[in-house]
Amino acid sequence: MGKKIRVLVAKPGLDGHDRGALVISQALRDHGMEVIYTGLRQSPVQIAQAAIQEDVDVIGLSSLSGAHKTLFPKVIEELEKRDAADIPVIGGGVIPSEDIPYLLEKGVKKIFTSGSSTDLLANYIKELIEPGKKQNQPPKKIAHME
């Protein structure tokens, strides 16, 4: 077994809706990843710092308050300032499809909108971090939650 994929799940801005972030954190753990969840109200600076400190392979941002167009690109800027632009950033939440091209242009790798399955997300991350590696089937059973 290789090294586990490390994921930072972060809530930028003031949005308190963390059901999605928590569910995704749990699902990615069940897919064998190590997940660090930042908790609420993180600034782009805090998120970039945490990503570097925790040496993560990917950052997942969640926003349901409409602030994604401001905050997602800011996180990428802060990563660039710290020479960490190689850490891919993906996003999710309530994000109108017309905003997606703008976010991709600003460097976000992919946006998962409402209704996306966690298996799809997990497989996307695996392919992103370890391209070409044979992907495991999603687990049939759920590990008990912390």
Place this chain on the structure above:
Amino acid sequence: MDEKHHAEKANWEKLVDQTLKRFPERSQNFTTSSSIKVKRLYDSEPESNQLGYPGEYPYTRGIQSTMYRSRLWTMRQYAGFGSAKETNKRFRYLLEQGQTGLSIAFDLPTQIGYDSDDAMSEGEVGKVGVAIDTLADMEQLLDGIPLDKVSTSMTINAPASVLLCMYLAVGDKQGVSLSKLTGTIQNDILKEYIARGTYIFPPKPSMRLITNIFEFCHDYVPKFNTISISGYHIREAGSNAVQEVAFTIANGMAYVDAAIESGLEVDDFAPRLAFFFNAHNNFFEEIAKFRAARRIWAKIMKERYHAKSEKSWKLRFHTQTGGSTLTAQQPDNNIVRVTMQALAAVLGGTQSLHTNSRDEALSLPTEESARIALRTQQIIAYESGVADTIDPLAGSYYVESLTLEIEKEVQKYLERIDDIGGAVKAVEEGYMQREIHQNAYQIQKNIENQEEIIVGLNKFQLEEEVEPDLLKVDETLEKEQIASLIKIKHERDENAVQKALATLRDDACQPQVNLMPAILEAVKAYCSVGEICNVFREEFGEYTGV
């Protein structure tokens, strides 16, 4: 059951056995959202059912003796976005369309006590609600709206005292006496720690602010609902129906305990406690949930807290249809979901109702979507006939059985929370948060395994989705709001501001002092929400999560 019935039932069972051989049932195990087993048939009344009459203890059948035959529920659509000026326009539009009460949505900086020019507010100003920095914004928000005729609900929690004082100050300027103002502040901090996330201060000073409001309003603003104890967000965060009721009632008990401990008499504040529930998809379970909640609260207030006033026993509640049940896929289907959820709320005896708009999984609602949502309520009220008799589902074997079952399951949770040491303790230990998260994760798995079907999402999908026109909040708003805040700070009387903030700080340091008079003075001096909350941050500290 008499002999004839026995024979009939045996006959039916035989028929079922034969039918099952050819048509097996769709599921081995039918359950509600709360995992209550749903039987094939309900054919007898549950034992120990305590229905009572409408308007009478324990209020299973509703809190008024005539319910909607006298007065329909209040149609109250939650609205707010962008600037005070824009939101004022939406409010006037909704009132013209026949809405009967206002419900203000504030943006996140306002809800968390930051001014629009605070670094923390970047990107959030005016996004999920209206931006309010000072009394000047509140004056513009309520411009031309007669506060003696319209009741106003405000979704504000950690800084509820500040926004309430702004509302009182606007009423004062309109010449409406405090005793005539009606409305509700959400003011429910415990569910913010549990599920919604707009907390500022730690539990202890937060509970003080809440009891200060109870006391002040009892003396001066007697028609205002001082709190709306909310299960809505607990459900949205992923709880089931039983957990929604249990955690909400446990929180309610914590507020009653805190107020009594601060020296108030239960009957002085309990009549102004209001509740706020969710209406989700499982139709009969939701109806039973509302009926059970009323019965449980009545018993607790009478038996545990020895309240003597009947008003203290009555659980009055607002309902909103379930935002998390809406899909981004085929958004027009959401109109149908909302209709059924709203119907459940009405059959459950709600006092007021917000119906969600079809596009809320995508963004804030457009004016057209908001109108359809309001029309949905009006069709239920005026066309369906369901409001013409009281509690029409009473006596349904299934609904009565579910009502009793939910009551029992809620009791079990309440005992567990009592064992932990009450709701505040349970929140601090993360107990409710864990319970909710486990259920949320299970729901997600059930959807992904197709054990739970969501039309348009995991079945009956479209190849290509057409995205409807969405509401756009003006991106230049943040700058304009900041500019107007700077202007107000420049124009106000700085001496009065400093004096008011100093008094506020003095009062904050003395736990026995009611903070409301000092907040009211500060608001009238055009101190901003951020300035007032920063004084409290410095004196009370900040909550940082479990």
